[in-house]
Each structure stands twice: as C-alpha cells, then as structure tokens.
Amino acid sequence: MREPAHQNGRDQEAERETLYREASAGHGAAIARLAAGYEADPESRRDLIQDIHVALWRSFAGFDGRCALGTWVYRVAHNVAASHVRRHSRGRKVATTLDLDAVDDRPGPERRVGARLDLDRLLGLIRRLRPPDRQIMLLYLEDMDAAAIGDIVGLSAGAVSTRLHRIRKTLTRRMADAANDGGDDDGQ
Amino acid sequence: MTDNEQSGRVDQTWATVKSAWRDQPVDRSPAEPSAMTHKADGFTRAIRRRNAIEYAAFGLVGLFFAAEALGVFGRAAVPMADLVIRTGALLVVIGAAAAAWQLHRRASAPPPGTDPGQALDVAADVVSFHRRALARQRDALNSVGRWYLGPFLPGFALMAFGGFLDPGRDPLVLALAIGFVAIVFSTILVLNRRAAAAVQREIDALDRAA
Numbered sequence: 001m002r003e004p005a006h007q008n009g010r011d012q013e014a015e016r017e018t019l020y021r022e023a024s025a026g027h028g029a030a031i032a033r034l035a036a037g038y039e040a041d042p043e044s045r046r047d048l049i050q051d052i053h054v055a056l057w058r059s060f061a062g063f064d065g066r067c068a069l070g071t072w073v074y075r076v077a078h079n080v081a082a083s084h085v086r087r088h089s090r091g092r093k094v095a096t097t098l099d100l101d102a103v104d105d106r107p108g109p110e111r112r113v114g115a116r117l118d119l120d121r122l123l124g125l126i127r128r129l130r131p132p133d134r135q136i137m138l139l140y141l142e143d144m145d146a147a148a149i150g151d152i153v154g155l156s157a158g159a160v161s162t163r164l165h166r167i168r169k170t171l172t173r174r175m176a177d178a179a180n181d182g183g184d185d186d187g188q
Numbered sequence: 189m190t191d192n193e194q195s196g197r198v199d200q201t202w203a204t205v206k207s208a209w210r211d212q213p214v215d216r217s218p219a220e221p222s223a224m225t226h227k228a229d230g231f232t233r234a235i236r237r238r239n240a241i242e243y244a245a246f247g248l249v250g251l252f253f254a255a256e257a258l259g260v261f262g263r264a265a266v267p268m269a270d271l272v273i274r275t276g277a278l279l280v281v282i283g284a285a286a287a288a289w290q291l292h293r294r295a296s297a298p299p300p301g302t303d304p305g306q307a308l309d310v311a312a313d314v315v316s317f318h319r320r321a322l323a324r325q326r327d328a329l330n331s332v333g334r335w336y337l338g339p340f341l342p343g344f345a346l347m348a349f350g351g352f353l354d355p356g357r358d359p360l361v362l363a364l365a366i367g368f369v370a371i372v373f374s375t376i377l378v379l380n381r382r383a384a385a386a387v388q389r390e391i392d393a394l395d396r397a398a
Binding site for chain 1: 198201202205206208209210214314316317318321390
C-alpha cells in the first residue's frame with residue numbers, strides 16, 4: 001500500500017533534518033574555518049557561515065548519497081563561499097592576485113621559514129589565491145588527501161598534488177619573505 | 189642539509205600549520221533546522237524587496253513615456269508625426285517592462301543554494317560550479333545590448349523619426365537628444381564587453397589550471 005503523500009513528505013523532511021544535523025555537528029567547525037579562509041571581516045564572515053548553512057539545508061532535499069556527506073558539505077560550502085567573495089568584491093578594493101605562475105622558483109627558501117609561520121599572515125595569502133587554488137589549500141589544511149580534495153574540487157588526484165606542491169612552495173616562500181621584511185600580507 | 193632532510197622539515201612545518209589551523213577558535217553558528225527555514229524565508233523577503241526597487245525604477249521610466257504616449261507633454265503639429273511619436277513612446281514603455289523582466293531574471297539572484305531552484309546546482313564540484321558561474325556572468329555581460337538596451341531601441345528610433353516629421357521641433361535639439369542616447373548606449377555596451385573579456389580571461393585561466 002502506498003503511503004499518503006503528506007506522510008512521504010514528512011519522512012523526507014525528517015531525513016533532511018537528520019542529514020543537516022549530522023553535517024552541522026560533524027563539519028560545523030570546518031565550515032567556520034573555511035569561512036575564515038574566504039572572509040576577513042568578522043561580520044561578513046558570520047553572514048557567510050549563515051549562507052552556507054542555509055544552502056546546505058536547502059541542498060539536502062536533493063542529497064542522493066552518490067557522494068560522501070563530507071564531500072557534499074565541502075562542495076556546497078566552497079561554492080557558496082566563492083560566490084560570496086565574487087559578490088562582495090564589487091566596490092571593495094580587490095587584493096592583488098597571487099599569481100603562482102609569475103613567482104620565481106628559487107630553490108631552498110623553505111628552510112628560512114622554520115617556526116615563524118603565522119596563521120593570520122598565511123590566511124591573508126590564502127585569501128588572495130584564485131579558485132580552485134584557494135579551495136585546494138583550505139582542504140589541505142583540513143588534512144585531506146589529494147584524492148578527497150580532487151572529489152570536492154573536480155580535479156584528478158594527480159592534478160591536485162601538482163597544484164598543492166606549487167601552492168605550498170609559493171606560500172612558504174611568501175611567508176619567509178614577509179617574515180624577513182616584517183610586511184603585512186593580509187588580503188581583502 | 190640534504191634534499192630529504194629539507195623536504196622533511198618543510199613537511200613538519202606544514203604539519204604544524206595544519207594543527208594550528210584546526211585548533212583555531214571558531215565562531216560556530218546556531219544550527220537549528222528551524223532557524224535555517226526562517227533564514228531561508230528571510231532571503232525570499234529580501235529578494236522581493238530588492239525586486240520591488242528595480243521595478244519602481246523601471247516604472248518611473250515607463251510612467252514618463254506613458255505620459256508622452258498619452259500626449260500629456262503636448263502634441264506634435266502634424267497628426268502623422270504625433271501618431272509616430274506617441275507610438276514610439278508606447279514602445280519605450282513596453283521596452284522598459286521587457287528590460288526590467290530580463291534584469292530581474294538574470295541579475296537578481298539570491299546567494300547560491302538559498303534559492304530552492306539552485307539548491308542542487310550548488311552541490312556540484314567546485315571547478316564546474318565556478319566555471320558555470322563565470323560563463324553565466326560572461327554571457328550576461330556580452331548580451332547586454334540584446335536584453336537590456338535592445339528593448340528600448342524600437343521605441344527611441346520611432347520617436348526620433350516622429351521628431352523629424354514634426355516641423356515644430358528644433359533639428360539641433362533633436363540631433364543632440366539622439367546623440368546623447370547613442371553615447372549612453374555605446375558606453376554601456378563597451379564597458380560590458382570589456383568586463384566580459386575580463387571574465388573570459390578568468391575562465392581561460394581556470395581551464396588551464398584544470
């Protein structure tokens with residue numbers, strides 16, 4: 001016997017609520033960190049976190065389980081965050097793009113960094129990366145491997161590894177240079 | 189220091205950065221589903237308000253030309269010219285309505301994923317989603333002549349033609365008015381084309397990265 005339509009609707013709503021609670025409990029902190037990687041202003045960051053949660057809530061109406069819950073959450077979060085940056089960069093001073101291809105590839109400066117890496121400064125540099133480099137780096141900081149990052153971003157694991165190697169090297173060098181100059185690299 | 193030692197040291201440094209990243213204090217939002225529904229409804233209300241402002245702006249343009257179509261500002265000396273000018277003004281009113289609808293359809297998008305229609309699109313992989321967003325933006329900018337300026341053209345052209353048929357109108361004032369409209373339209377077109385080219389460069393960079 002078929003269930004009445006309203007019963008079916010209630011079940012779907014309950015399932016959506018379960019998914020949302022699970023995602024929020026398991027990935028809420030990661031979403032907040034991710035928002036910090038996109039938005040420097042605390043008030044706008046709170047708005048961004050809210051936008052991500054609303055988008056997640058809406059999206060779970062169509063979650064079909066073809067990818068892991070975490071992959072789904074990170075895709076939604078990064079897509080909403082990237083759109084947020086696009087919308088809010090209009091009328092605001094746009095930070096100089098950190099163009100990885102233009103950076104001198106000198107060997108060995110990593111060792112100068114040592115323990116001087118400063119998270120705020122690093123965040124400033126990450127906020128200046130272009131998509132998908134910014135997403136790759138933020139997911140790497142969440143301790144994901146290249147295959148998991150590739151699933152979220154839509155690149156092969158090999159492509160992610162190559163990009164990651166270059167981004168990491170460039171950021172390390174920029175951090176070392178900034179530390180030596182005592183400069184402020186905060187973006188946005 | 190050997191290459192292996194150096195590489196190990198870099199890995200260790202990044203491991204420290206990763207733990208610092210994960211240990212940072214974060215501002216966790218309240219995550220009650222009821223709050224999400226309320227927030228989503230709030231978006232819908234905000235979008236309606238924004239749309240109302242857009243419609244009001246186009247409404248003012250429409251009202252002005254509707255008044256012209258009704259002959260409120262005076263009539264042309266020659267009946268034929270009068271008919272052409274008023275028909276042109278009526279077409280401008282229709283054009284304003286068409287442009288307002290197109291602007292609403294293309295530009296008044298809510299944050300992605302907060303609109304029920306986009307709820308699934310936002311769960312696509314990051315590169316595809318970003319590329320699609322850029323392509324939409326590029327296409328909207330490239331076609332601004334068709335959907336934003338185009339609807340006004342038949343009405344303006346007909347009004348200009350009616351103006352030339354009317355011996356009571358100063359040809360210099362008429363030429364200046366036509367020139368002004370042409371400059372405004374051309375500027376909008378050129379600026380949008382430039383913006384579209386910049387977006388295309390971004391798409392090319394994304395394709396190269398992928």
